[in-house]
Amino acid sequence: MLQITDLVKSYNNGEPVLKGLNLATDERRLTAIIGSSGAGKSTLLRCINRLVTADSGRIELDGINILELHGKRLQDTRRQIGMIFQAYNLVDRLTVMENVLSGRLGYVGTLRGVLRRFPQSDIDRAYALLKRVGLSQYVNTRCDSLSGGERQRVGVARALMQNPRILLADEPTASLDPKTSERIMELISRITDELDLPVLINLHNVPQARDYADRIVGLRYGVIVFDGGPQDLTDDWLEKIYAGHEDDLKKQMKVAGEDGANE
Amino acid sequence: MSDSTVHYRWKRPHFIETPYIRYGLLALAAIYLIFALSTLRVNPQRIVEGIPRAINMFRGAVPPDFESRGGLIVRGFIESIQMTLIATAAGVALSVPIAFMAARNIAILPIYAVGRMIVVVARSLHPVVLGVLFVSAVGFGAFAGILTLIMYTLGFVGKLLAEAIEEIKYGQVEGVRATGAGFFATLAYAVFPQVLPRLIGLSIYQLDINLRASAIVGLVGAGGIGATLNTAFGRYDYATASAILLVMIGIILVAEGISGRLRGLTK
Amino acid sequence: MSTHSTTSSNKAVGDHFRWARYSTKERVARSLGYLVVGVLLYWSLSTVDVFWPWVWDAPAQIGDMMFRMFPVSFVQLNPILFALVESINIAVLGTIVAVFMALPIAYLGAQTVTPSKLTLWLARFIIVATRSVDTLIWALVFVAIIGPGPVAGILAIAFRSIGFLSKLLAEAIEEIDWGPVEAMQAAGASRAHVITYAIVPQVVPSFWAITILRWDINIRESTVLGLVGAGGIGLIFQGAIDMFRWNTVSLVLIVIVLVVFAGELVTGVVRRKLM
The missing domain is CATH 1.10.3720.10 (MetI-like)
Incomplete structure (x- = not known):
């Protein structure tokens, strides 16, 4: 379903961040991407929905090369790809409901979107999703009065509002405290399981990747060095993925609930 | 996952929740706007007549004529710059004592009231209003302009x-006072050094605004x-007027750049 | 501008210490600044087109004008x-x-x-x-x-x-x-x-x-x-x-x-x- 071939990306003509990367997902399962900071995890996800433009290669979603799309067709493809951000990226001064409904903007016409006149089916779906993520009491609350965990729940609901074919999550728990982080991971894994939705998730927390992922991809300097199930990810492999970044690894090995591991 | 039997209703919450207040305020705003628009005496005929006039004016203004009144333009700008420099220096010097008078934590109440009043009056009156007053008091010319800009500076810097x-920070004042320093020594050693950087920044900024104001007084x-611009307008000499305006825009932009650079240096 | 560096200017001379607020470089920069301001002001004051006798007369004129403004008339x-x-x-x-x-x-x-x-x-x-x-x-x-x-x-x-x-x-x-x-x-x-x-x-x-x-x-x-x-x-x-x-x-x-x-x-x- 998603097929990435020979993907190359460099910023400002510097050393490439992604060096001819190949990756395919077509099973309905949660794929975790791990690697030290600077390995290219974020760039990879942002290339997929074109928040950054790749230099060369192909990214095919159901056979359509995303890298060649423009304008309306790009918007149509983007709405099939949901994304959850590390910094939530909610509009603080809008209500929870408006933020969730904004996930439908790829579907509704310009005037309807601007005037907040969404179809009844969208509103029903938004209520159902808010109930599912446990925020139905906050429908008309402004997002700037929510806690970090609550914001990320809104972020999850907004991404699912798109009715996506695939979900991308860029370190969705990195800004949260360990306990909340664990809850959000649980939510993402359960809800995508219910919806039978494939997920590509960047994680900086190796134990979480082991707990929740069906498949783990290890990225190192823009190249995939590991690809397998969580049971295959031995400590030897971890050392290889994080070689030269041992401090990073140590930090990332911290298990939820440990003292003050609040990043 | 959507529950197909139950439909939810959602409307974007209003900025003002109470409908009475919301519609009341809207109605008030509408009434005011209608009133304000109704007081305008729009004369459509005059506007239609104005269109050829505007075209004429524009034709006269392009190309701008820097040559035929070049001497007057240069003299005018030099006078503006002189007025700006003198008025800024004098105005800033006068602003310091008045600012101390208008600071509640320094001055006793009667002095504070006087200082505050000077500042409020100087700030409220547009430089052109001040200009008219000074012209009628001391006659036409640069001196009235200098007095105007001094008052303008007082209002802003003050x-x-x-x-x-x-x-x-009051701790520094107490520290100096504890050494047995008197009132003015305390001002000089504990208060003035704390506001000096601000004063220099303000003075440079004021130089820039005074230059703008000097062009219109x-x-x-x-x-x-x-004055040169006014004469050009009065004589329907739009080519000279547009030349003056262009030079004015140029000088203002340059002054703004220099003033910004200087303020950056003093930080 | 408010770097209170005193290291370079505080030298012991014999038994005495010399103290100056600013280093030599700062003092040169400051003096230049004052000089530029002074020259500009002198040039402005000496060449500006002002009839000086009127200037000395101005306080009286302004006072006279303010005197005439009172009492305030509410006719208009x-x-x-x-x-x-x-x-x-x-x-x-x-x-x-x-x-x-x-x-x-x-x-x-x-x-x-x-x-x-x-x-x-x-x-x-x-x-x-x-x-x-x-x-x-x-x-x-x-x-x-x-x-x-x-x-x-x-x-x-x-x-x-x-x-x-x-x-x-x-x-x-x-x-x-x-x-x-x-x-x-x-x-x-x-x-x-x-x-x-x-x-x-x-x-x-x-x-x-x-x-x-x-x-x-x-x-x-x-x-x-x-x-x-x-x-x-x-x-x-x-x-x-x-x-x-x-x-x-x-x-x-x-x-x-x-x-x-x-x-x-x-x-x-x-x-x-x-x-």
Whole structure:
């Protein structure tokens, strides 16, 4: 379903961040991407929905090369790809409901979107999703009065509002405290399981990747060095993925609930 | 996952929740707007007549004529710059004592009231209003302009400097006072050093705004390039007027750049 | 400028210490600064076209004028108040017109969202051109085009304000958090949707603060438009001056001060509410 071939990306003509990367997902399962900071995890996800433009290669979603799309067709493809951000990226001064409904903007016409006149089916779906993520009491609350965990729940609901074919999550728990982080991971894994939705998730927390992922991809300097199930990810492999970044690894090995591991 | 039997209703919450207040305020705003628009005496005929006039004016203004009144233009700008420099220096010098008077944490109440009043009056009156007053008191020319810009400076620098004085750290004042320093020694050693950077920044900024103001006080006879511009307009010499405007924009932009650079240096 | 470095200038000479506030380099820079200021001032004072005997006479003249202003005469109170309302209307309407024109220009003039280099430069040109020409000069132009009256004043206020509002608003747009914009783009939203959902909500507080600030300035500016025939209280002021009715002039001045002061109070209250 998603097929990435020979993907190359460099910023400002510097050393490439992604060096001819190949990756395919077509099973309905949660794929975790791990690697030290600077390995290219974020760039990879942002290339997929074109928040950054790749230099060369192909990214095919159901056979359509995303890298060649423009304008309306790009918007149509983007709405099939949901994304959850590390910094939530909610509009603080809008209500929870408006933020969730904004996930439908790829579907509704310009005037309807601007005037907040969404179809009844969208509103029903938004209520159902808010109930599912446990925020139905906050429908008309402004997002700037929510806690970090609550914001990320809104972020999850907004991404699912798109009715996506695939979900991308860029370190969705990195800004949260360990306990909340664990809850959000649980939510993402359960809800995508219910919806039978494939997920590509960047994680900086190796134990979480082991707990929740069906498949783990290890990225190192823009190249995939590991690809397998969580049971295959031995400590030897971890050392290889994080070689030269041992401090990073140590930090990332911290298990939820440990003292003050609040990043 | 959507529950197909139950439909939810959602409307974007209003900025003002109470409908009475919301519609009341809207109605008030509408009434005011209708009233304000109804007081305008729009004369459509005059506007239609104005269109060829505007075209004429524009034709006259392009190309701008820097040559035929070149001497007058240069003299006008030099006078504006002189007025700006003198008025800024004198105005800033006068602003310091007045700012101390208008700072509640320094001055006793009667002095504060006087200082505050000077600042409020100087700030409220547009430089052109001040210009008219000074022209009728001391006659046409650069001197009236200088007095105007001094008052303008008093209002601006005086107010902001007084605010800076009110925000000083009091510990330093107590420290100096504890050494047995008197009132003026305390001002000089504990208060003034804390607001000096602000004063210098304000002065440079004021130089920039005074230059802008110096260009318009001339429209009411208070010297500088504004007087030259007024004459050009009065004689329907739009080519010279547009030349003056272009030079004015250029000088203002350059002054703004220099003033910004200098303020950056003093930080 | 406030580096209190004393190390280089504190040298022991024999049994004595020498102390100086600034190092040699700082002192040279400072002296140069003073010299430039001094020379400029000397040049200005010595060449400016001022008839000095009048200067020495000025305190007496100004005192005389102020003396004549009292007691304040209330004979003209009604026309003054009418003209005052007109001035305020000019300020409000001019600000409203300017706001509507400034919105698209601010969008085009914000480096992060403008569609192309061409639109950016176009917007910047409009901003510079309208900002650098004073309200009174705009008023002269509009009075010449559409004739005297408050409409010319409204247009003058509006044109001067467009650049001011657009510049500050464009800066506010450049400073928004880019995350929500990316989130909307990632959801497949169109440009119009990105603007209404991610940009507008973020700049709304700055928008009101900037508009109120300009309105406050425009109240002051509208008091002088009458001097060139563009409506408002300036006309009565000029009339009273021309007729040497100093007791009326003083009333006009008092009214202006009160209105500007009231405007500042309103602005302060609104700004605190917005925060």
